[in-house]
Structures are given as structure tokens and as C-alpha cells.
Amino acid sequence: MSPHSKGAPLSICPLQRAAENAKPKYHHGDLRQTLVETAYDLVRENGAEHFSLADACRRAGVSTAAPYKHFRDRNEVLELVTQRAFLELTDASMEAVKTAGGPQTLAGMQALFASYITFAMGNQALFRLMFGQHPELKKAEPVLGCGQSCFEQVVTHVATYCAATGITEDSKLVTVRAWTFVHGLACLLMDEDYEAVAPDLDHQALLRDTLPRLLHAKP
Amino acid sequence: MSPHSKGAPLSICPLQRAAENAKPKYHHGDLRQTLVETAYDLVRENGAEHFSLADACRRAGVSTAAPYKHFRDRNEVLELVTQRAFLELTDASMEAVKTAGGPQTLAGMQALFASYITFAMGNQALFRLMFGQHPELKKAEPVLGCGQSCFEQVVTHVATYCAATGITEDSKLVTVRAWTFVHGLACLLMDEDYEAVAPDLDHQALLRDTLPRLLHAKP
DNA sequence: CCCAAAAGTTAGTCAAGCTAACTTAACGGG
DNA sequence: CCCGTTAAGTTAGCTTGACTAACTTTTGGG
Numbered sequence: 121m122s123p124h125s126k127g128a129p130l131s132i133c134p135l136q137r138a139a140e141n142a143k144p145k146y147h148h149g150d151l152r153q154t155l156v157e158t159a160y161d162l163v164r165e166n167g168a169e170h171f172s173l174a175d176a177c178r179r180a181g182v183s184t185a186a187p188y189k190h191f192r193d194r195n196e197v198l199e200l201v202t203q204r205a206f207l208e209l210t211d212a213s214m215e216a217v218k219t220a221g222g223p224q225t226l227a228g229m230q231a232l233f234a235s236y237i238t239f240a241m242g243n244q245a246l247f248r249l250m251f252g253q254h255p256e257l258k259k260a261e262p263v264l265g266c267g268q269s270c271f272e273q274v275v276t277h278v279a280t281y282c283a284a285t286g287i288t289e290d291s292k293l294v295t296v297r298a299w300t301f302v303h304g305l306a307c308l309l310m311d312e313d314y315e316a317v318a319p320d321l322d323h324q325a326l327l328r329d330t331l332p333r334l335l336h337a338k339p
Numbered sequence: 340m341s342p343h344s345k346g347a348p349l350s351i352c353p354l355q356r357a358a359e360n361a362k363p364k365y366h367h368g369d370l371r372q373t374l375v376e377t378a379y380d381l382v383r384e385n386g387a388e389h390f391s392l393a394d395a396c397r398r399a400g401v402s403t404a405a406p407y408k409h410f411r412d413r414n415e416v417l418e419l420v421t422q423r424a425f426l427e428l429t430d431a432s433m434e435a436v437k438t439a440g441g442p443q444t445l446a447g448m449q450a451l452f453a454s455y456i457t458f459a460m461g462n463q464a465l466f467r468l469m470f471g472q473h474p475e476l477k478k479a480e481p482v483l484g485c486g487q488s489c490f491e492q493v494v495t496h497v498a499t500y501c502a503a504t505g506i507t508e509d510s511k512l513v514t515v516r517a518w519t520f521v522h523g524l525a526c527l528l529m530d531e532d533y534e535a536v537a538p539d540l541d542h543q544a545l546l547r548d549t550l551p552r553l554l555h556a557k558p
Numbered sequence: 559c560c561c562a563a564a565a566g567t568t569a570g571t572c573a574a575g576c577t578a579a580c581t582t583a584a585c586g587g588g
Numbered sequence: 589c590c591c592g593t594t595a596a597g598t599t600a601g602c603t604t605g606a607c608t609a610a611c612t613t614t615t616g617g618g
Contacts, residue, residue, distance in 0.1 A: 151565080151566085173606070173607090175605095182565095183566075183568075184606085185567070185608080185609095188607070188608080189565050189566070190565085193607075252530055253529070258535070264535055267535055271535075271536040296537055297549055299527075300524050300545070301519060303527055303532075304519040304521070304522040304524070307470070308518075308519060310472070311472050313522075316477070316490075318511065318515055329516075329557070332557070333553060334552060367596080391575085392575070392576095401597075402597070402598055403576090405596075405597060405598080
């Protein structure tokens, strides 16, 4: 048996549930929502590539055919998981900037981009869903919208920083430049690609040193 | 074809002579080598996540159980594919630097890192195997060794550039900084993550503009 | 109150990875 | 030169997951 398949809560059959609940609605209740949440958890635990609808069904206590009454296929579930993930990242980034004293200072920018790394490392499977090779997933509305608005908020913060520090360059371009670096850092850390060639890399120092090079005027 | 495509020292296969004789002596001939090459092609065509040993078997004209006489499992085949890919990248990078007039000039560095992007875009599936989330794969010797020596050669070139242009910073650190950015660029391009937010991005210009910021002294 | 449709079920298909147990071919020693 | 060992291939079968078809049960509206 796969190490990823875990059957923690077994046999919460719909009928039992109906007996417990004062107001049993349908056979199961809000299975759609339950499955999305379960999928979110499972993806975090095992990675999206090892996520199976069957696992989610076992955990939710329904048959493996049940999801198809609510979702087109496995991919639609992952779309909703990805959407949630984008909302989480957006929240975390905004919070980080606020905590660091706003976007006007370099410290604010450091915090903004460091939060991207933190999110990636703390939510690797979700991060891969959001930015990895999943063309169909990311083309879907919900996801597309969340991704765009996440980026917009970053651009807005960078624009504020540029205005405050006299940077005249297009703030979207500045954002893309910084994002690109930070994304590379996140990927190489996550995938442990530094391990083989620079195992003692201080990635926080690297980010701290590099960010000014990318935000400020050319040397 | 690359000089690396044939006799690596690890071919323990006792049927090596079949390759020399052009007369297959066993049921199939050098199935081991054939399967690795077929796998390489299939991964390039369909991506590693859609690669199946069964496909490779059909294409090679053997039963689906045959590979297990030569390989531990599907993963071992992918290890060998990844090893080949690293050799290709190393070749391509060295060639690019040479063509651009050597590592002493900024143009040489541009060519070096641009070749990383070119390789990634032209060999997306292989690139993902090499740098993506495949911990077991990348921990395997052959692969580890190839990856390290690929990196070493880049560091050597960067060191030459640093020496030629009076940069005193540790050239490994400089390499890591540039690699990180270029890797981010490669990933975001491959995964089409710019499409939703900056569809008209000129990534060549971005690289050209950013590389000096990462190689040269801090502003 | 009853019936249509929503939400669940069981059973079955198909493809993949992998194993077991069998067959066939090549090689090397008597 | 034959014959046994063993490498290299075979077929058949197991398991797991995605998905479909055809069913049953529950619910809410007319």
C-alpha cells in the first residue's frame, strides 16, 4: 500500500451522520465543500501528484464515485484547491508588508519577497500547483483571477516603494525582475537543487543582498 | 549526436558487443540501451509525468515485463534519462560560451546564461526532471555527479569572467546569484506564469538588463 | 402526496506498475 | 559437441486510480 494513502477516519457513513446531526440535509451534507477541504489537506500532506480522489473519498467517508456528482473530474477539485492557495499567499504577503511597516521602505520590500519564500517552503505542494506545470489548471477562471489579483497587489506595493524612493522605472517591470529572482530562489530551495552544489548557502542573506540590485537603478 | 550518447562506463550490460557487431544475438539485442533512448524520446514528447514504461515497451516491441530484467523500476530509467540531459546541458552551455568568444566578456556571460533559458525552453520535460521535484532521482549517483560537474564548469567560467573584469567577490556566490535569477526566468517562462500578468514581456531584454546587476559590484 | 431530480451507491472498464512463474536462447565447461 | 546454467524474454495476474453506467435513496416543490 502506498505510504500516502491514509485512512484515518473510517466508516463515517452518511446514515450515521444523519443520526448524529439534528438536521440531516442530504446523504452526506455539503460533500462538495468537504471534498475541497479534504483535497486541500491531502495535497499539502502528500503533494498534488500523489493526490487521488479515492483518498479524499475514503477520508470523507463516501464512495469513489461520489465526487462526480459535484465535480467534472479530479482536475476541477485541484482548481479549487489552487484558488484557495492563491488567496492564502495574497493574505500572507499583504500581512508581511504591513507587519514590516508598510511598502515605503526597503525593509517592507524585503518582507514582501521573503514572504514568498516562506509561503513556498511552508506550502510546497500548493506552490507547485500555483506556479508549476499545470496549464489547464491555471487557465481556468477562478485560478486566473486570483493569480492576477495577487500579482496586482504586489505591483501596487512596489509602485508605492518606487514613488517613496524616487525610482522612475515602470514598477511592473521592477516587480517582474524581483519576482523572477525570488521565484528562482524558491524553486531551487524547494527542489533542493542547492544541496548538491552549495549546501551551506545562506538564502536569507542572498535575498537581502540581491533585492536592492533588482529594485534600484542600474549601476 | 552528442559524444555522450554511447558508451558510458556504467554499461555493465554483457551485450555491448551486440552494438559493435550489428548482429543482435539475443532476443532483442541491447534492450537496455534501447529502452533508455526510447524513454528519452518519450519524455521529451510527452513529459516525464506522462511517461510510462508500457509506452516505451510498445515502442521497443517488447512485453511490459521486459524492462524489469534490466532496471529496478521506472525511476531508474528516468535517472539515466536525467543523466543524459545533464550532459546535453553542459555541452550546450560550454558551446555557447565558446561561440560568444569565451568567458572573459559580458557577452560571454550573457550567452552562458541565455543558453540555460534556451535549453529549458527546448527541453522542458528534461529540464523539469533535472531541477524539479524528484528527490530520489537527483540523489542517485550518475545524476548527482553530472549535475555537480555541470555547475562546476559554470563556476569556472564565471571565475574567469571575474578575474578578467576585476570582480573580487567569491565566484561561486556570484554564480549562485545569477543562476537563481536565470532559473526563475526559465521556470516562469516554461510554466507560462508571465502570460497572465505580463504577456508581452521581453525576456531576452530582461536577462540582458538584469545580468550585470547580479555579476557586478553592488551599487 | 407524489414524483422529478439531486446525491449517493455498486459494479465494471481501462491503463499502469510491478511480480511470479514460465520459456527460450546463448555461452562455457566437460 | 552436447548439456546445464543463466540471462532475457514471455504470459498471466495483482493492485490502484480515474472515470462511467445503471441503480437506489432522499428531498423538496407543485
